[in-house]
Amino acid sequence: MILPRDASLFCLFLTLITTSCTFASNQDANNPHQDDLLPPLESDFKSYPNLANITDEERALFHPILKFPTHFKKIPVLDCTQATGLATESQRKRSKIRDKLFGLVWRNVIVNLITDSEVVRKVPWKSSKWGFGKYDEDRRAMYTSSVFDAENVVDGYSGARTVHLGIDLGAPVGTKVYAFADGVVHSVGYNEGHGDYGFVVVIEHTLPLSSTKIWALYGHMDRATSRNKSPGTPIQKGQVIGGIGDCHENGGWSAPHCHFQVSMRPPMTHDMPGACSVQDRPIALSEYFDPRYVLGQIY
Ligand SMILES: [Zn+2]
Secondary structure, three states, X not given: OOOOHHHHHHHXXXXXXXXXXXXXXXXXXXXXXXXXHOOOOOOOOOOOOOOOOOOHHHXXXXXXXXXXXXXXXXXXXXXXXXXXXXXXXXXXXXXHHHHXXXXXXXXXXXXXXXHHOHHHHOOOOOOOOOEEEOOOOEOOOOOOOHHHOOOOOEOOEOOOOOEEOOEEEEOOOOOEEEOOOOEEEEEEEEEOOOOOOEEEEEEEEEOOOOOOEEEEEEEEEOHHHHOOOOOOOXXXXXXXXXXXXXXXXXXXXXXOEEEEEEXXXXXXXXXXXXXXXXXXXXXXXXXXXXXXXXXXXXX
């Protein structure tokens, strides 16, 4: 059949559309990280893939990473989608002076008393420092420093990185941070960028039941975290690996906290992308799993 020229062009157009739709759907079928298979942002515990297959039984064997005061019925969950959170230059200067004058007593005596004594932990201190920052939360209003710029690539992750890949454990400066399981130090150091991790340690943990290896990053820590550690240093479950850093040492964040992130692959160095772009979210969630599989249902 001979069609008029316009009708032939129309048929060609239809064929192209059909072919490109088939190609797109085949691509989706071959892509295991389709967006529509992912849970929405800020989903509930156990909505995300359990990449390390951590069972409730295994989780019960882990040591708490922080010892929260026991008088809280529920630790507040913070909304980190609004504010920038970065300390000013003068706040960082004040924090350095405060540390020089009172750091020794505060970190070695008072904080030890608060976090180690079962009696003192029951005292209802009025402190706004305790809290949780969510995994898989889009923080585009917070991640404004150059550390999160599109050209600053971390372990292959680029673009405007705004989706949080760890959980933040907010606590007063100096609060002890514990290893949740046995392992060895993978890397330790200081990430100096404004808005980066400050003092940071990555531990290669071996899970107690499955013997699976995972890499955990503990970021925004204090200077003591970097002492007596180098790659290969053995770490025992429950060992103090450092303390929560103040804003002159934690990368410049005004609210003291530990950024806890877990990875299925070793990082290149003492760094992991603490946030990824919206475009990279599918692949990021297949590498950095929900830390609640370690921490339990904290929110
Ligand atoms: Zn964080």
